[in-house]
Amino acid sequence: MNTTYLQILLTHMSRGYAFLDADFTVRQHNSLFRQFAVISADAEGKNITALYPEAVGLEETLQQIARGNLDYFSLEDVQRNRDDAGPEYFTISLLPGPLPHPLLCLVENVSEKARYRQQIQQQKNEIRLLEGMLRARSDDLTVSILRNSGPIQKVRELIRKISRIPSATILLQGESGVGKSMIARVIHHTSQGKEAPFVEINCAAIPETLLESELFGYEKGAFTNALASKEGLLEIADGGTLFLDEIGEMPLTLQAKLLSFLENKRFRRLGSTRETCVDLRLIAAANRNLAEMVTEGQFREDLFYRLNVVHLELPALRRLGEDILLLAEHFVQSFNVDFKKKVKGISKAGAEQLLGYHWPGNVRELRNVIERAMIFTDGEYIEPEVLQLGAGKPDTKPLSPLDDFQFPPGGYPFEELERKILQAALDQAKGNQSRAAKLLRMSRDTFRYRLEKYGML
Numbered sequence: 001m002n003t004t005y006l007q008i009l010l011t012h013m014s015r016g017y018a019f020l021d022a023d024f025t026v027r028q029h030n031s032l033f034r035q036f037a038v039i040s041a042d043a044e045g046k047n048i049t050a051l052y053p054e055a056v057g058l059e060e061t062l063q064q065i066a067r068g069n070l071d072y073f074s075l076e077d078v079q080r081n082r083d084d085a086g087p088e089y090f091t092i093s094l095l096p097g098p099l100p101h102p103l104l105c106l107v108e109n110v111s112e113k114a115r116y117r118q119q120i121q122q123q124k125n126e127i128r129l130l131e132g133m134l135r136a137r138s139d140d141l142t143v144s145i146l147r148n149s150g151p152i153q154k155v156r157e158l159i160r161k162i163s164r165i166p167s168a169t170i171l172l173q174g175e176s177g178v179g180k181s182m183i184a185r186v187i188h189h190t191s192q193g194k195e196a197p198f199v200e201i202n203c204a205a206i207p208e209t210l211l212e213s214e215l216f217g218y219e220k221g222a223f224t225n226a227l228a229s230k231e232g233l234l235e236i237a238d239g240g241t242l243f244l245d246e247i248g249e250m251p252l253t254l255q256a257k258l259l260s261f262l263e264n265k266r267f268r269r270l271g272s273t274r275e276t277c278v279d280l281r282l283i284a285a286a287n288r289n290l291a292e293m294v295t296e297g298q299f300r301e302d303l304f305y306r307l308n309v310v311h312l313e314l315p316a317l318r319r320l321g322e323d324i325l326l327l328a329e330h331f332v333q334s335f336n337v338d339f340k341k342k343v344k345g346i347s348k349a350g351a352e353q354l355l356g357y358h359w360p361g362n363v364r365e366l367r368n369v370i371e372r373a374m375i376f377t378d379g380e381y382i383e384p385e386v387l388q389l390g391a392g393k394p395d396t397k398p399l400s401p402l403d404d405f406q407f408p409p410g411g412y413p414f415e416e417l418e419r420k421i422l423q424a425a426l427d428q429a430k431g432n433q434s435r436a437a438k439l440l441r442m443s444r445d446t447f448r449y450r451l452e453k454y455g456m457l
Contacts, residue, residue, distance in 0.1 A: 006098060013224065016107035019097050022066055024048045024059070026105075033107055036080050036090045048105060052092060054078050065094055066102035072227055077114045089114035093227060108225060116206055151315035152323065153427065155183070158312055163190040169262065171307045172285040174314030177364030180285040181245060183314060187283060188241040196240035199233050204249035212254055213270055222271025234267060238278040247284040247307070248293055252300065259303045282307075317359040317366060321428055325351050327363065331370040332382065339374055347381040357389045419454050422447075426456075 010017045016032035026043045034043055037051040049056045054075050064070040074093040081087050088111045097104035162168060170187065172180045181200065188198045206214060213223075217232030233242060244250070250258070261267045262282065266275045284307045293299035317324060329345055336343055346354065359365055373386045421440070425447075429435035437447035451457045 010106070014109070018043065018048070018105045018107075019101035020048060020062075020103035020105055022102050024055075024062055024103070026051065027101060033105070035109070036078070036088070036107055052078075054092065055094075058094075062094060062103060065096055068096060071095070074227060077110065087111075091225075113210070116210060151319060155312065155314065158310075159183070159187055159190060162187055162310060166191040166281055167279075168281070169307055169309040170281070170283045170312060171290070171310070172283065172312050172314060173290070174287065175316050175362055176287040177362035178314040178316060179363050180287075180314060181243070183312070184241070184243045184283045184285065188243075188281070192240055192281065197237050198241050198243065199237040200243040200245060201233055202245045204246040208251045208254070211250070212257070215254075216257070216267055216269055218270035219272045222269070226271070229269070232269065234261065234278055234280070235276060237280045239280065241281045241283060244282065244284045246286065248286040248288040248290055248299060252298075255300045255303050259300065259306055262303075262306050317362040318357075322355065324354055324359075324366065327366060328354055328370055331367050332374065335371055335374040341374065341377075342380075343374060343377055343382060344380045345382070347383050350382050350384050350387055353384045353387055353389060415454070418450070419456070422450055422454065422456060 006017075010030070014032065016030060016035060018026045018029035018033045021027055024047050026046055026048060029043050034051075037043055038053060039046065039051055043051050048062075049059075055062070058073070061070065061073050065073060072093060072095045074091055076091050077089045078092060079087050079089055088109065091108045091110050093106040093108070095104045095106070096102065162170065170184075172183060174180060184200070185198060188196070201211075201214060203211060213230070213232070215232050215234055217230050217235060218226050220226055220229045257267070265279060266277050268275055290299050290304050290307075294301045294304050317327075325346065328351075332343055332345055335341070354366075354369075361368070369387055369389060370382070372388060373382045376386045377383070422436075425436040425439045426433070428439055433447060433451075434444050437444045440447065448457065
């Protein structure tokens, strides 16, 4: 390729470039090449190792490229700290150059991509941390769900049934912050074991252009800067679980490709004609109503039904009663370790405040509240004044549990509704009729009468 044309092309593609001699001396370059160099002055006539210290020790590799024995070499996510803009990241790629220059050095700013990759890596680190915590508790990992209320007991029972069929696709739904990610990990461990891979990706956190390549992988040359083939998360999760969080944010075009994969567990990498087959369980999660999104044309109906093989609705924190305190105490002990403190727990007044709050952010908000309280607590117990419930929110008015109730358009038998309320009170009270009657603000005799009415004694 004509050198002048190549220079124009690389500059147009926002690539820094430099042509190097056999002794790694820079002969021609553009201004973008100097953007990440440690020497800001003119780079011409200087050795590449003086401009980019990361190349020190790569002399033999550079010689192999110059001789034509190696196609390319790259250093990814190299960091430079900018006082005015914070850390930035770039990739250095070294390739055979156009005559008369034996080497071509390309520099690309990948700061945005690097930040997304770091987010993904952070999620993977959190997964490994939680997996360690789960393994430490018990062989039956369903006990690692800390809560014991009626709704959670039903979730546990469903997880036990799911664990017997490790191939079934699962759809988790519930408000943001209810613990969908944790439930997905518990399902994975109970059905596929600790050695099988668990791969998580948040569909809302990754741009559409990157999401497809992250999922399916790509071949060398599939697109600009695809200098090497890369396996996707589907391949990485082979033999284990792929967890797609916030699947409602997945673009419609990519939904079609995911549906095709779910039908036969086969897919093609970007730029490839070869099909790859994997064996994995797919768990999807959404905090939006996917059925409504289907009606509005925002989510594919066929994909919805394919995902909805096993449906698990996770309850909001405000529906779990005193289990809120159990979770709060767990977070207290966790932050005691992190902050090197010896807080014994939450005061009675603080507990009453936690139980009276409506928790719009669910478990995630509870964790943040306890973390903030632990920072400012100097005594043995967390008091109400440091809890700061609803801090920064204009509306902290507690909600009634009935605010969640939606009357179906076709009506609902009152007797069935009353039966469910009685059973829910019994579940909450762990079978104690006196406590269940107290929860419903009625006498024990009245409560027993209603149980007998429905044959529940």
